Amino acid sequence: MTRKKITSALPGPKDIYREVLPNGITVLTRSNFNSPSVVISGYFDAGALFDPDEKLGLADFVTSALMRGTKKHSFDEIYNILESSGASLGFSTGAHRSGFHGRSLAEDLPLLLSLLTETLTQPSFPKAEMEKLRAQLLTGLAISAEDTSDMASETFDKILYRDHPYSRPEEGTPETVKRITRDDLMKFHRECYGPRGMVIAVVGAVGAEEAVRQVKRALGGWQVRGQKEPPALPPVKPLRKTVTKHHRIPGKSQSDLVIGTNGPRRKDAEYMAASLGNNILGQFGMMGRIGDAVREKAGLAYYAYSSLHAGIGPGSWEVSAGVNPTNVTKATRLIVDELRRFVQEGVTEGELADSKANFIGRLPLSLESNGGVAGALLNIERHDLGLDYYQRYADLVNAVSCEDVLSAARKFIDPDKLAIAVAGP
Amino acid sequence: MKNPLTVTTLSNGLKVFLKEIHTAPIISSWMWYRVGSRDEMQGRTGISHWVEHMQFKGTPQFPANLLDKAISREGGTWNAMTYLDWTAYYETMPADKIDLALRLEADRMVNSQFDDKEVAAERTVIISEREGNENEPLFQLGEAVQQAAFRIHPYHHEVIGDMADLHTMTRDDLYNHYRAFYIPNNAVMAVAGDFNTSSMLARIRELFEPIPAGAEPVRIARPEGEQRGEIRLTVEGPGSTTYLQVCYRFPAASHPDFFPLIVLDSLLAGPSNFNMFSGGISNKTSRLYRALVDKEYAVSVYGGAQATVDPFLYSIILTVHPKRTAEEALAALDREIERLKQEKVTKSEIARAVKQAKAIFAYGSESITNQACWMGYSEMFADYGWFENYLNRLAAVTAKDVWRVANEYFRPQSRVVGTYVPVERGKA
Numbered sequence: 001m002t003r004k005k006i007t008s009a010l011p012g013p014k015d016i017y018r019e020v021l022p023n024g025i026t027v028l029t030r031s032n033f034n035s036p037s038v039v040i041s042g043y044f045d046a047g048a049l050f051d052p053d054e055k056l057g058l059a060d061f062v063t064s065a066l067m068r069g070t071k072k073h074s075f076d077e078i079y080n081i082l083e084s085s086g087a088s089l090g091f092s093t094g095a096h097r098s099g100f101h102g103r104s105l106a107e108d109l110p111l112l113l114s115l116l117t118e119t120l121t122q123p124s125f126p127k128a129e130m131e132k133l134r135a136q137l138l139t140g141l142a143i144s145a146e147d148t149s150d151m152a153s154e155t156f157d158k159i160l161y162r163d164h165p166y167s168r169p170e171e172g173t174p175e176t177v178k179r180i181t182r183d184d185l186m187k188f189h190r191e192c193y194g195p196r197g198m199v200i201a202v203v204g205a206v207g208a209e210e211a212v213r214q215v216k217r218a219l220g221g222w223q224v225r226g227q228k229e230p231p232a233l234p235p236v237k238p239l240r241k242t243v244t245k246h247h248r249i250p251g252k253s254q255s256d257l258v259i260g261t262n263g264p265r266r267k268d269a270e271y272m273a274a275s276l277g278n279n280i281l282g283q284f285g286m287m288g289r290i291g292d293a294v295r296e297k298a299g300l301a302y303y304a305y306s307s308l309h310a311g312i313g314p315g316s317w318e319v320s321a322g323v324n325p326t327n328v329t330k331a332t333r334l335i336v337d338e339l340r341r342f343v344q345e346g347v348t349e350g351e352l353a354d355s356k357a358n359f360i361g362r363l364p365l366s367l368e369s370n371g372g373v374a375g376a377l378l379n380i381e382r383h384d385l386g387l388d389y390y391q392r393y394a395d396l397v398n399a400v401s402c403e404d405v406l407s408a409a410r411k412f413i414d415p416d417k418l419a420i421a422v423a424g425p
Numbered sequence: 426m427k428n429p430l431t432v433t434t435l436s437n438g439l440k441v442f443l444k445e446i447h448t449a450p451i452i453s454s455w456m457w458y459r460v461g462s463r464d465e466m467q468g469r470t471g472i473s474h475w476v477e478h479m480q481f482k483g484t485p486q487f488p489a490n491l492l493d494k495a496i497s498r499e500g501g502t503w504n505a506m507t508y509l510d511w512t513a514y515y516e517t518m519p520a521d522k523i524d525l526a527l528r529l530e531a532d533r534m535v536n537s538q539f540d541d542k543e544v545a546a547e548r549t550v551i552i553s554e555r556e557g558n559e560n561e562p563l564f565q566l567g568e569a570v571q572q573a574a575f576r577i578h579p580y581h582h583e584v585i586g587d588m589a590d591l592h593t594m595t596r597d598d599l600y601n602h603y604r605a606f607y608i609p610n611n612a613v614m615a616v617a618g619d620f621n622t623s624s625m626l627a628r629i630r631e632l633f634e635p636i637p638a639g640a641e642p643v644r645i646a647r648p649e650g651e652q653r654g655e656i657r658l659t660v661e662g663p664g665s666t667t668y669l670q671v672c673y674r675f676p677a678a679s680h681p682d683f684f685p686l687i688v689l690d691s692l693l694a695g696p697s698n699f700n701m702f703s704g705g706i707s708n709k710t711s712r713l714y715r716a717l718v719d720k721e722y723a724v725s726v727y728g729g730a731q732a733t734v735d736p737f738l739y740s741i742i743l744t745v746h747p748k749r750t751a752e753e754a755l756a757a758l759d760r761e762i763e764r765l766k767q768e769k770v771t772k773s774e775i776a777r778a779v780k781q782a783k784a785i786f787a788y789g790s791e792s793i794t795n796q797a798c799w800m801g802y803s804e805m806f807a808d809y810g811w812f813e814n815y816l817n818r819l820a821a822v823t824a825k826d827v828w829r830v831a832n833e834y835f836r837p838q839s840r841v842v843g844t845y846v847p848v849e850r851g852k853a
Contacts, residue, residue, distance in 0.1 A: 034448040037787040079709040086784025139724040251663030254556040285493035299549035361500010369791040
């Protein structure tokens with residue numbers, strides 16, 4: 001296929017349909033008749049930032065509770081409708097927003113949308129179900145407390161974000177989850193849920209107009225007065241020196257390590273340069289330079305990679321590795337050395353060219369499934385990238401220079417001011 | 426929509442599947458070898474998986490570091506996986522770049538170097554991979570249950586291998602294993618995506634046909650004898666959560682009973698998803714969820730079958746509810762198993778299982794990688810017809826079939842019950 005043909009296969013203004021309903025819900029659709037299936041995916045303004053400190057995990061508890069019963073259907077009835085059709089639907093919580101993701105055969109889209117609407121707008125939080133759910137959430141927390149990777153991440157967030165709301169675990173703690181009452185759940189739902197700020201993408205074997213018509217019929221009538229505004233986000237105070245914390249989990253054969261610092265927001269001008277830089281640092285090929293140093297050369301780890309978490313607020317730039325407990329110091333040194341080299345020397349023209357080709361070449365692959373396209377549409381909407389973003393993407397990638405990567409690296413990474421979190425024995 | 430399929434065998438025995446799919450400018454290429462952990466004797470457990478790692482360590486034409494960079498540069502994705510019965514390698518690339526993947530697979534079928542230094546570095550990487558697995562209570566439990574279920578058959582050890590063998594295997598062990606199994610007549614190649622069949626086939630012939638066939642590898646034939654009595658075991662480790670794993674013996678995927686058992690699995694524990702690149706659906710209205718999780722004997726339940734060459738296991742895994750004991754949860758599970766044996770399931774329950782499978786297949790067909798995967802995957806334990814006829818064979822299952830297999834396969838005398846017992850901190 002020629003380059004032109006590849007570009008025209010990417011989502012763009014010609015085949016993405018976008019409409020804002022009168023109640024504020026944004027609908028995005030793109031048809032794909034190659035498989036008789038359809039995906040719905042979206043988000044709404046009811047994230048964990050709303051959680052009071054003493055009730056951390058509240059937003060997450062609410063999303064987990066939505067499908068446990070509504071004014072019309074019990075928990076078992078809801079899942080019976082879904083599972084009898086081979087469909088699925090689930091909710092999740094992030095700091096800023098909560099989200100949903102579902103899929104079904106195209107013939108069952110009306111059913112899927114009607115269940116989405118019902119669970120989102122009319123949950124009944126049945127008492128007995130809430131206690132069952134609480135026990136499940138607490139067991140989840142207990143399992144997570146024994147997981148070296150989860151605990152390294154949580155410890156890292158605590159070091160990096162200290163008194164910032166991002167330092168708070170979205171799932172809460174056993175103490176706070178025990179404290180949450182049914183009234184808290186109902187109040188949270190009443191105050192924070194509503195159509196304003198909600199976005200839904202419908203992708204699959206359904207025409208654009210038909211998809212919008214179905215969403216309108218399901219959710220167009222949803223009105224909420226006094227829907228709460230999301231809380232403002234304070235700035236993050238950067239670290240003044242490297243801070244290391246070791247979270248002990250006895251009896252484990254491997255320690256997890258997260259080393260990093262603050263990163264750009266998705267909307268920051270440095271995002272693309274940082275993203276390409278990160279690819280060189282700890283992704284490209286077998287996990288980039290970090291993988292080469294820690295896995296390939298030193299043989300210390302099965303996984304060692306870096307990742308950039310760039311969202312609405314201040315992001316993070318993290319290196320993660322799983323190593324034998326006796327190799328934690330050695331692996332830490334290798335990783336910090338790579339970070340130092342990264343900010344001192346930057347990247348070479350050859351490395352940058354490779355990563356650019358990788359970014360551009362892999363795009364069609366990431367947009368292969370309906371879920372992949374739905375994710376791309378939501379990405380466009382969330383960060384205001386423009387409907388032609390994926391068609392402009394190659395140009396945006398190609399515009400980045402080695403100097404851009406170096407200055408982005410230097411802006412965010414100071415190898416003497418890192419957060420270092422270890423979880424293990 | 427039906428996509429044209431071509432199946433042919435090259436003069437050296439390499440079987441080739443080609444499927445044109447022109448929905449996206451992508452091609453996915455797979456190479457499957459009939460070698461896995463069931464081809465390993467004690468002392469060399471984990472060797473197939475380690476060989477898979479070494480296949481990324483370079484040939485004279487594509488030196489170690491160059492390989493992954495070359496694929497990544499072209500925007501491709503590639504990986505490999507080793508399982509009980511097979512090892513598979515795949516590359517999914519922009520359509521105009523697939524030639525690199527074809528050249529690479531042809532090259533590393535014969536020319537991988539297994540350099541001493543690379544073997545040494547990979548030894549510690551794989552040991553680290555195993556240590557990561559050992560961190561997980563369910564790995565510890567699964568390993569113990571599997572080795573209790575198989576004393577004779579080589580399905581008895583984990584694919585990653587035993588730690589003792591990871592420390593002692595040599596470069597020559599690895600290289601000999603590679604030479605014995607990586608031959609065209611022990612492989613299946615499957616390519617799907619945006620290409621023209623005749624030119625793709627011509628290119629495959631050009632690259633692969635010069636590779637000579639080898640001596641047909643002999644697979645270890647040590648069938649497991651009949652189990653005479655329930656096996657119970659416990660594994661202790663850190664944590665605060667109790668897990669229960671109950672395994673029943675299941676037939677090979679090619680056995681006719683496999684299909685009624687899949688229907689049974691669907692209504693007992695929710696449908697198993699055999700796709701590698703597409704998720705399944707929830708199981709909250711399965712019989713076990715209703716009886717165990719809803720009634721608070723367990724916090725979660727999962728049940729799953731595997732498609733294997735020889736009889737393997739059907740696994741039910743419970744996260745035991747903190748206010749219950751493992752024994753109470755097992756008793757509740759047994760009541761549901763007993764119900765399956767007593768009462769016939771309804772037609773509508775079977776129809777539901779078929780609809781669920783149909784949906785899962787539709788989700789899987791969104792991905793070209795997944796479609797290419799199936800052509801070779803099904804050949805590893807049955808044949809491509811197994812995949813093509815899957816939905817029809819499920820639809821043909823009767824309530825009587827389900828009742829019969831419930832009684833035949835869900836016998837307490839031939840099961841293994843494993844419990845993960847969390848031990849207080851510092852004492853584990």
